[in-house]
Structures are given as structure tokens and as C-alpha cells.
Amino acid sequence: MSHTSHSRGRGAGVRLRLLAALTLPLLAAFARDALAVPSFARQTGQDCVACHVGGFGPQLTPYGVKFKLGGFTDSDGKDNKIPLSAMAVGGLTHTAKAQEEAPTDRTGTNNNLVLDQASIFLAGRASEYIGAFMQGTYTGADNKFAMDNADARAVRTLELDGTDLTFGLSLHNTPGMQDPFNTLPVWRFPYVGSSVAPGPAAAPIFDGGLEQHVTGLSAYTFADEHFYAELGSYRSLSPAALDSLGLGRDSYPGKLGSSTSYWRVAFFDDLKKSAFSLGAFGFNAALDPSGDGSSNSDHYRDLGLDAHYQFLGTREHIGTLNASYIREHQGLDASAAAGNADSANGRLNELNLNASYTYDQTWGLTLGRFMIQGSRDAALYADSANGSPDSAGWVLQTDWTPWGKEGSWGSPWANLRVGLQYTAYDRFDGARHNYDGAGHDASDNNTIYAFIWTSF
Amino acid sequence: MNRLFRRGRAPLIAATLLLGGGLAHATGDVQRGADVFATECAECHSVKAGHDKKGPSLFAVLGRKAASNPDFAYSDAMRQSGLTWTEDRLTAYIGAPRKTVPGGKMKYDGLSDAAQLTDLLAFLAAQH
Numbered sequence: 147m148s149h150t151s152h153s154r155g156r157g158a159g160v161r162l163r164l165l166a167a168l169t170l171p172l173l174a175a176f177a178r179d180a181l182a183v184p185s186f187a188r189q190t191g192q193d194c195v196a197c198h199v200g201g202f203g204p205q206l207t208p209y210g211v212k213f214k215l216g217g218f219t220d221s222d223g224k225d226n227k228i229p230l231s232a233m234a235v236g237g238l239t240h241t242a243k244a245q246e247e248a249p250t251d252r253t254g255t256n257n258n259l260v261l262d263q264a265s266i267f268l269a270g271r272a273s274e275y276i277g278a279f280m281q282g283t284y285t286g287a288d289n290k291f292a293m294d295n296a297d298a299r300a301v302r303t304l305e306l307d308g309t310d311l312t313f314g315l316s317l318h319n320t321p322g323m324q325d326p327f328n329t330l331p332v333w334r335f336p337y338v339g340s341s342v343a344p345g346p347a348a349a350p351i352f353d354g355g356l357e358q359h360v361t362g363l364s365a366y367t368f369a370d371e372h373f374y375a376e377l378g379s380y381r382s383l384s385p386a387a388l389d390s391l392g393l394g395r396d397s398y399p400g401k402l403g404s405s406t407s408y409w410r411v412a413f414f415d416d417l418k419k420s421a422f423s424l425g426a427f428g429f430n431a432a433l434d435p436s437g438d439g440s441s442n443s444d445h446y447r448d449l450g451l452d453a454h455y456q457f458l459g460t461r462e463h464i465g466t467l468n469a470s471y472i473r474e475h476q477g478l479d480a481s482a483a484a485g486n487a488d489s490a491n492g493r494l495n496e497l498n499l500n501a502s503y504t505y506d507q508t509w510g511l512t513l514g515r516f517m518i519q520g521s522r523d524a525a526l527y528a529d530s531a532n533g534s535p536d537s538a539g540w541v542l543q544t545d546w547t548p549w550g551k552e553g554s555w556g557s558p559w560a561n562l563r564v565g566l567q568y569t570a571y572d573r574f575d576g577a578r579h580n581y582d583g584a585g586h587d588a589s590d591n592n593t594i595y596a597f598i599w600t601s602f
Numbered sequence: 603m604n605r606l607f608r609r610g611r612a613p614l615i616a617a618t619l620l621l622g623g624g625l626a627h628a629t630g631d632v633q634r635g636a637d638v639f640a641t642e643c644a645e646c647h648s649v650k651a652g653h654d655k656k657g658p659s660l661f662a663v664l665g666r667k668a669a670s671n672p673d674f675a676y677s678d679a680m681r682q683s684g685l686t687w688t689e690d691r692l693t694a695y696i697g698a699p700r701k702t703v704p705g706g707k708m709k710y711d712g713l714s715d716a717a718q719l720t721d722l723l724a725f726l727a728a729q730h
Contacts, residue, residue: 190655191656192646196656209645418641418642419641461641552653
């Protein structure tokens with residue numbers, strides 16, 4: 147979640163008001179949206195492994211994909227299920243070299259033991275056709291509680307000549323969070339991350355730039371359990387609304403233009419022993435930093451391709467591959483006019499690849515590669531000595547998830563994942579060595595994160 | 603994966619089948635059937651007695667009347683089907699659920715591989 151990540155948030159803080167649309171992604175960092183909602187398991191009567199690879203969210207199995215597209219409404223037919231869950235994740239963060247400044251007032255410059263986030267969820271079905279999950283999150287690093295991801299859906303499935311045709315509406319607060327695949331930024335690997343580790347400064351606006359700061363409405367269809375198509379639009383939340391949600395007035399990114407749009411198409415196939423998807427998506431936004439029309443707008447046009455493959459077999463050995471590529475075209479008229487960008491035209495590309503193996507729905511190993519590349523701009527990327535947004539690195543994670551399976555102790559109430567994650571940078575904010583002009587190397591930010599993640 | 607399905611348990615299951623006599627599906631392979639069950643069915647069904655998931659427990663399903671588990675919320679179509687789960691009926695249902703019980707709520711397209719169906723039936727026959 148955005149406000150848990152001080153890595154990018156801290157780096158972005160200096161220029162937060164200069165380039166809101168670019169700095170908000172910084173808040174997203176690598177502390178990805180952790181999510182595990184046992185109330186869904188109680189609602190459906192399913193084990194956690196039915197919906198999640200490895201028995202712990204958010205990586206979805208084909209069943210989980212269909213449950214989400216069905217609007218979180220599927221159930222075992224029994225009423226009186228309480229749609230409440232809670233989750234907490236915390237851990238020890240160690241960087242190769244101590245950070246220049248402590249990420250927050252409550253933390254040190256290294257070896258921080260932090261409650262990264264504790265969330266409560268209202269998650270479940272309201273009726274046969276309406277379901278939702280809404281998350282509120284406390285972040286220990288800054289001792290704040292705020293609205294996190296929220297997604298309310300109305301869905302209807304019709305059967306035509308033996309073919310299911312699903313129509314749905316999703317009202318949500320983060321672009322891309324409504325997507326059912328673990329390839330787009332919100333739900334992709336790493337599925338959990340330190341809230342106090344450093345992270346690259348730049349990312350496309352679709353990668354966390356507006357998360358929790360907008361209201362979006364999209365309509366989608368899922369035909370024949372193969373073809374997914376979605377079209378939506380977004381509006382900004384006002385500074386007052388952000389303040390009331392605990393996100394703070396200062397995080398106001400500006401006003402989104404009425405032409406802001408999102409589209410998505412994908413082909414999905416659940417072959418039982420395996421599953422895969424191929425897709426494309428686009429996000430177009432015009433952002434007026436002043437919020438009152440007194441300035442030009444910055445324009446962003448993000449185009450993406452994504453794919454995933456899962457070998458599921460008998461579920462004893464599961465292998466997954468996920469890939470996404472986003473190409474962003476920037477028209478930074480407002481930023482250039484304000485002197486916050488040297489050029490009004492820029493581009494930013496983001497590539498993410500990862501592969502995982504899970505044994506016995508318990509032991510997991512995932513390797514991910516991430517690359518961010520873009521045009522240089524000394525004003526825009528002021529923290530970089532050479533004005534480059536380029537960053538790249540690897541994330542290796544191993545984890546143990548003892549429960550969440552049929553017959554597990556405390557199922558479906560008790561859920562636990564213990565993991566060790568290592569992030570290694572071979573390029574950080576523009577360079578491998580001395581990226582900030584102050585002698586820091588990319589590898590100084592290499593991070594070990596040992597975490598415990600639980601939900602009930 | 604359910605411990606029951608591990609390869610090491612196959613001889614035990616087979617022995618149970620033989621000793622049980624009569625209920626085993628003659629030509630199916632129980633262990634292969636366990637794998638088919640794990641792949642195709644186990645997300646929604648358990649073979650543990652009384653353990654319902656999204657679908658009802660399939661413990662001792664052969665010979666049982668449809669919709670006879672009082673703790674499970676069946677569809678109206680299943681309740682009114684009047685079926686008894688003989689091997690033939692169960693084979694037909696797993697092969698084409700929507701045709702066998704129109705209006706039923708099992709979200710499964712059906713298992714079309716005849717050999718897998720035979721193995722699955724052998725496995726289900728062993729669950730009693």
C-alpha cells in the first residue's frame with residue numbers, strides 16, 4: 147500500500163509537491179499491497195489454497211480469478227457469515243549500508259523492526275449480486291491509520307447456450323486494483339515488502355501513482371470464462387476527502403481531467419492442470435497539479451502488455467510465471483512550465499518478470515526481475531546525479547506457509563506466512579555507482595527483509 | 603495436497619478397495635484417480651466424511667442419494683433431481699454436469715477424458 151512505503155515516499159518527499167503524479171508512485175515503492183482475506187474462505191467454505199497459490203494471498207489461482215470477477219459473491223449457500231477479517235505483517239529490515247536519514251521519526255537508519263501494516267477488512271458478499279472488500283490500514287512506521295484499497299462490485303452472470311457471460315461494475319480507489327491477474331502493479335510480486343526500505347524514485351503513474359487517491363468506476367465482462375474486457379474512468383478525491391480518509395491533504399496529486407480512462411482486454415484459459423492469460427491495458431490521465439484549472443496539465447499515456455502462466459498439476463508442485471511491461475508517454479506541460487521538468491516530453495518504461503515454485507502449498511521460492519528505464523531530465527529526477535530514472539534489480543523470496551490447506555490447524559481462521567526476501571539493485575536512480583552524487587552506490591540499498599505475515 | 607492422495611497411500615487404498623469388495627470401479631486406477639481428483643475436484647470437494655467445502659463431501663458418495671447431506675445447501679435442481687449416485691449416474695454427471703442436472707450450481711464444465719473419468723470413479727469408490 148502506498149503509505150506504508152517510505153522507501154519511495156521518503157525519496158519523493160523532497161519534490162512531492164513538484165511533481166505529484168510522479169512522486170505518488172514513489173510512495174508505492176516495493177511495499178506491495180499485502181492482502182489476505184480469510185472471511186472470503188469462511189464465506190465460500192473453501193480452503194485458502196483454493197483461491198491463492200501457496201495458501202496465502204494475493205497470488206490468485208484460476209478459482210480465485212473467477213471469484214474476484216464474480217464480485218466476491220460466491221458462497222457455500224449458508225448465511226450469517228461475518229464479512230470481517232484482519233491482517234498484520236511486520237519484520238526486520240536490513241540494508242547493506244545505513245540510510246542517510248531514518249525513514250520516519252519512529253525508526254532508525256538501519257535494522258528496523260517494524261509493524262509494516264495492520265489491516266482490517268470488510269470483505270464479503272452483501273447479496274447474490276453485490277460484494278466488496280474494503281481495507282483500512284495502520285502503519286507502524288509512521289503510526290497512522292488510513293483508508294487502503296477498496297473495491298465494491300455489482301455482478302450478474304447469465305448463461306446463454308451453456309456459456310457463462312458475466313457483467314460487472316467495480317467502484318474502487320486504485321487504478322488496476324480491480325484486475326484479476328497478478329501481473330499489473332497493484333497485485334504483482336513482491337506481494338509484500340518492507341515499509342522502511344529504500345526504493346527507486348521513478349515509476350509510471352499507473353504503478354501506484356494515484357492509488358487510494360481517486361474514485362474509479364469501471365464496467366467489465368467475462369465471457370465464456372475466457373475473454374475479459376473492461377472500460378473505466380477515474381476522478382480525483384479532493385484534499386478534504388483525502389484528509390478525512392487519513393491520507394493527508396499534502397498527498398493531493400492534483401485534479402484528474404474528465405478524459406481519464408482505463409481499458410483492459412485479456413484472454414484467460416483455465417486448463418485445470420495449468421492456466422494462463424495474455425492481455426493488454428491502457429491508462430490515460432491528465433493531471434492538473436493546481437487542482438483549480440489555473441495551470442496546464444501533465445498528461446500520461448500508459449500502455450501495457452502482460453501475461454501469466456501457472457502449472458498447477460495436482461497442486462503438490464506449482465510453478466508460476468508472470469510478466470508485465472508498461473510504456474509511459476509523458477506530456478509534462480504543467481511541470482515544465484513550473485520548472486519542475488526540463489522537457490515537456492518524456493517516457494518511462496517498466497518491465498517486471500518473476501517465476502515461482504511452491505511445494506506442497508507450503509514452501510515457496512520466487513525470483514523476480516524489475517527494470518525501470520526512461521528519458522533523462524535533471525529537474526524531474528533531481529535526486530539522480532545524472533538525471534536518469536533508470537533502476538533495475540532482483541528480488542528473491544523464500545517463504546513458509548504452514549496452514550491454509552484442507553485439515554490445517556485453525557482453518558480457515560489461522561493463517562501465517564514467514565518469509566525472507568532479498569532485494570539486490572544493479573542500478574538505482576540512474577546509476578550503478580554514485581547515483582546521487584554523494585557517493586552512494588546502488589548496492590548500498592540492497593535489502594534483507596525477514597517478515598511474519600498473519601491474517602484471520 | 604491432501605495426505606490421502608500421496609502415492610505412498612495407494613496400496614492401502616487399493617487394499618481397502620479389494621477388501622471392501624464390490625464397490626470398486628473395476629478398471630480404474632485408484633492412484634491416478636487420486637491425482638485426477640486433486641486436479642479437477644479438490645478445490646471444491648473433500649473426501650473426508652462431513653467436510654463440506656463449496657461442494658459437499660464426496661465421502662461414500664457412490665450409492666448415495668443426491669442432495670442427501672442435510673448440512674449442505676444444494677440447489678433446487680439437485681434436490682429435485684431424484685438421482686442416486688450409481689457409477690453410471692456419477693460418470694454422466696462429472697462428464698457433463700449442466701446437462702445431467704440443468705440448473706445445478708456446480709461450476710464445472712465436465713471431464714471429457716474417459717480414462718480419467720474411470721480412474722476418478724475408482725478413487726471415489728474407495729472413499730468409504
